[in-house]
Structures are given as C-alpha cells and as structure tokens.
Amino acid sequence: MRMIRFVVVGCLVLGPGVTLRADAIWDLQAVDANGVATHSKVGADPTNPGNKVVIEGIALNRSEAYLDPGQMFQLYVPAEAPDAGGIAAWSGCFFQGGPGSQMWQDEFDRMTASGFEPGDRVRVEGFAAFHRGKTNINERHSVAPAMDFTISVLDTDVGMPSPAVIPSVGSCNYFDQTRAGGGELYQATWCRLQNVWIHSMPEGWGAGKTILVTDNGADTVPVLLSEMGDFDSYSAPTGLFAATGVFDQEDETSPFTGDYRLWVKNYGDLELAAVVPEPGSCGLLAVAGGAVLVGRRRRRS
Numbered sequence: 001m002r003m004i005r006f007v008v009v010g011c012l013v014l015g016p017g018v019t020l021r022a023d024a025i026w027d028l029q030a031v032d033a034n035g036v037a038t039h040s041k042v043g044a045d046p047t048n049p050g051n052k053v054v055i056e057g058i059a060l061n062r063s064e065a066y067l068d069p070g071q072m073f074q075l076y077v078p079a080e081a082p083d084a085g086g087i088a089a090w091s092g093c094f095f096q097g098g099p100g101s102q103m104w105q106d107e108f109d110r111m112t113a114s115g116f117e118p119g120d121r122v123r124v125e126g127f128a129a130f131h132r133g134k135t136n137i138n139e140r141h142s143v144a145p146a147m148d149f150t151i152s153v154l155d156t157d158v159g160m161p162s163p164a165v166i167p168s169v170g171s172c173n174y175f176d177q178t179r180a181g182g183g184e185l186y187q188a189t190w191c192r193l194q195n196v197w198i199h200s201m202p203e204g205w206g207a208g209k210t211i212l213v214t215d216n217g218a219d220t221v222p223v224l225l226s227e228m229g230d231f232d233s234y235s236a237p238t239g240l241f242a243a244t245g246v247f248d249q250e251d252e253t254s255p256f257t258g259d260y261r262l263w264v265k266n267y268g269d270l271e272l273a274a275v276v277p278e279p280g281s282c283g284l285l286a287v288a289g290g291a292v293l294v295g296r297r298r299r300r301s
Helices: 102-111
Strands: 011-015 018-021 053-058 072-078 086-092 121-131 134-138 150-155 164-166 190-200 210-214 220-225 241-249 260-264 270-272
Touching: 053 086, 072 102, 072 121, 086 102, 086 121, 190 220, 220 241
Parallel strands: 086 134, 164 190, 220 260
Antiparallel strands: 011 018, 053 072, 053 121, 072 086, 121 134, 121 150, 190 210, 190 241, 210 220, 241 260, 241 270
C-alpha cells in the first residue's frame, strides 16, 4: 500500500507572511561562461526562508536504481511544460552518520516516506547548491533539520515522460552557455541516444563502469552503467543500440564545461540493434537474436 502525502499545488505557506511558489527549473540551471550557476537562490543564505527552492515535476527514479541506498540518495525531477530542464535532489551518508549507520537509514527513510515512484508528479522543497557543473537541491552537507529537503507526491501514476531524443552524439557532448544545444540543454532530464555503438570501454564492462559510445566513429559521449543495475549479467552490446537514461554532468574542475554523460539504470534500457531509419528510408528494422523488434519493452524501474 502506497502512503501518499498530498499538498496544494502552486504555493507553500511557511509562516506568517512567508509564501513560496514553485521555481522554474530552467532558471535554476542557468550558468555563466564558466559553467557556474547564476540563479540568486543557488548557494543563497539558508537562514532566509525566502531562499528556499520549490520545484515540481515527474519523478524519474527510485534512488536505489542508481546509487547504493546505504550511502547516497538521489532523485531526478525533469520539469513539465511550459518549464524545461531538470534538477536532482541529493543527500549522502558522509555527513549523516556514515555508510550503513542508523542515522543515515533514518534520513533515507525520511526522504522516501512519501512513497514516490517513477512516473509520479512530485514537489521538492529545499535549498539549492552548485555542484560539479549543475544545480542540485541538497542539505548543504549539514545535519541541521532546517536544512532538510522534503519530497511530496502531488499525483500518482502520471507516467514517465517520453525521453528527449538527442539528435546525435555530437549534439550533446559540448558546452553551450545559452543551452540552445550541448550538454546543458539536457541536464538532469530523461534522454535517449539512438543508433550508437560502443567506441571503447576504458574501465571494462559491468555495473558501475563507464563506456564511450559513438554514432559516427569520431564523436563520443560517456554512458555510465548504474552500479545498482544488472549489467554484470549480460555481455556488452556488439552492434547498434539505443540507450535511454538520465543526462548528467560530473565536472570536478573549473571551468565546469564538460564531463557530460548518460546514466543508464539497467541493461533493458539498452535497446539492442534498435535502428532508427534516416528520413526517406523504408522503415524500422531492428533485429536481435533472429527476432524483429518493433518496440521497446516497457518496465518500471
């Protein structure tokens, strides 16, 4: 049985004279020429309640689909039109008692108490900070309850958004401050790369590994295979495939204008031999193991 806490959409009353309305996720992810966040609430003074961020969108994942629940929590929330972009809510055990501690377990239980599932419409309330090229909602590495973010379910089973089809590898592996293209355009959203193959596997193949994919033999982009996924049970694809996951960034050094990647949950999100025809061709042909594939196996994860 799912336990859901419903809230009023549109505003949050914190106290006398203090009302917060949902922030635009697209605005929160704005960056300067060095890839550093520019929104006034990012990194702002948390003692001012008006600096709290409120966002709404569709939950893309359970945290444990991507990260070890004994160590970290992360939920990705893409915006809904007319807003755009996406944002993550993150917390870690490193300032909450350490890996596997009761303190961290209590915190993890608190963050998941709403019972959200992928495809639910959620509201996240908390403080925003800049981290490795992106804006996250987090607790500023503090154990103070006032720094906690909260997650509420607004509507259940709305459905996962259709993944944004990235036109080519070369269209997402570069920095563009305006977000007309490049990795910043796809930040923290549900995306799909089509007609790619493995260019190289510097770390090898398996859960937690990063592979490089290409669609022309020259341009490449990393695909991170979730450490919690089932990739160790399968061999690496040897031909064309499509990959669906969350587009992410982890750039550890300034300028924060690189290290974009597609983070894939499970092997089932790699659609083997799924070939999308060029305009004007005869149709879709997707052959794997002697069978013609005409669609994607839908699964909750």
